[in-house]
Amino acid sequence: MAQIFAYIAHKNGVVEDSAAELAVAAKKIDAAAQPTAIVTGSGSTLDSACQGAAKLYAQVWKLDNAALAYPNGEVVRKALAKIVPAGSIVLIPHDTFGMDMAPGLSIKLDAAYAADIVGLDGLSGATLKAVRQEFAGMAHTHVTIDTAKGAVLTLRPGSFQPDGSSASGSVTDKSGDAGDLGAKRRFLQVVEAETGDVDITKADVLVSVGRGIEDAENISIAQELAEAMGAVVSCSRPIVDAKWLEKSRQVGTSGKTVKPKVYMAMGISGSFQHLGGLKGSPFIVAVNKNPKAPIFQVADVGIVENILEFMPALTEKIGG
């Protein structure tokens, strides 16, 4: 049976939600698994993160090095490639760090790689069956992963619900085994996102537009509806990429996290990155001309219409 490791993401000494999610995923791979948490970092915040991990994992490996103070994917990969035994299964959150570090780790460990896993069906021999999505969430697939030489798996945040189980694990200091951590990429600084003219995180009602708006000129249609409703206009990523609205209006993991009472998803397909920015269980209204849009799976109310016709009609009826 392959040994299972979980890479623990943490910030300011606190482990992220993914730490508990990976523990659940390890059990889905092998119910009898005794997964080991690996926590990298430096100094006192690392120590408190290790304490947090020990409440979820029976074994915690600590890697303390000044070069690991910020999780630079290039440096963390080097350390993990050195300490993880060949043939292991390594679980990593599929976030902007995991996407950076994990594919290369699979090469360095000569292990199979599967990314952004949303479900696990367990091992049969060395074959692991997992669930993924393709085409921006429009199709689901089962994949088989040959773990005979080990596997590196990234797991979509939020896909594995923590089961509330706890541990009182012991922390082993593995810092001496990490070897040379010199890298050809140096972390400089984090530039915080600019704050825009409107704070969408404070709005009770958001009229949020996606690709279905089709053209920059049509943004005013959403603004008119928002005005009539006393709402604020937000958007999905493609609208910001096209520079039709400011980045500060983007909802999603790479934008803002919002907690409105009502969320009007207008012409938004509903990728997981977008939905990752919606918290506090708002009442979601989805209008999309594609009846198969994934947004209809998570919305409370769905309407199949072209938003360019629907929004003006709604505005008029409300009396904008």
Added chain:
Amino acid sequence: MEILVCVKRVPDTAENEITIKGDGTDIQRDDLVYSVNEWDNYATEEAIQIRDKVGGAVTVVTVGDSEAEEILRRQMAMGADKGILLADDAFEGSDGRGIASILKAEILKGKYDLILTGAQADDGAAQVGGMLAAMLDWPYASLVNKIEIDGKKLKIGREIEGGNQEMNEIELPCVLSIQTGINEPRYVGIRGIRKVASVEIPSHGAGDLGIAAGSVGAAAARVKRADYFTPVMGKGAEMLEGSMEEKIDKLIELLKAKGGLK
């Protein structure tokens, strides 16, 4: 600077409804509109802008069949100098590692300073760039949304959670995966495509690249798609039916109840 951009021909999800075949072996591909992967378009534009600033050449490469040639021509119409098609029956069914090893073999035949890929493609794995860098032992950065040239180094921004930007210094040669929004990809007209219609695009197979049979393709893949399926979801949305007017009346009622309308 010699820049290689790795691109992929994919079904355009903005233009297509993706439906799964009855037997789950594939999606319905008969009437799909294909185009260049959106992220790759930003990567090509970025490469062209860097070349225009510091000189050098931009080569676009893809692993695919003869149909994939059309996207190479499209990127050449944007301004890429050369296209290379990596095509062989032996490449079919490759997993991410297989694709990365095919690309690596081509890269080692040339002399590149910078390799760009899109941050992800239609399968959402975001894997080939990172694998390729590890195989070449070159530094890697993903989700890049800013590049500044500084001699033998680059100063790059990575898009991280919350819309924040992680700034890094990275040595050349390196591999970067490009995030959308880094630039505004230029428009390609029919005339632009016509101009490059007769340019010869070399095609390299396993033999040309010195790739042993069985080291790539379906036989070597450790990750395989077993099927496509439609998951059993929660109840999903309550769909409002009827005329536009009826839907609007019902919606206004609901919005009033939920605090969306005063």
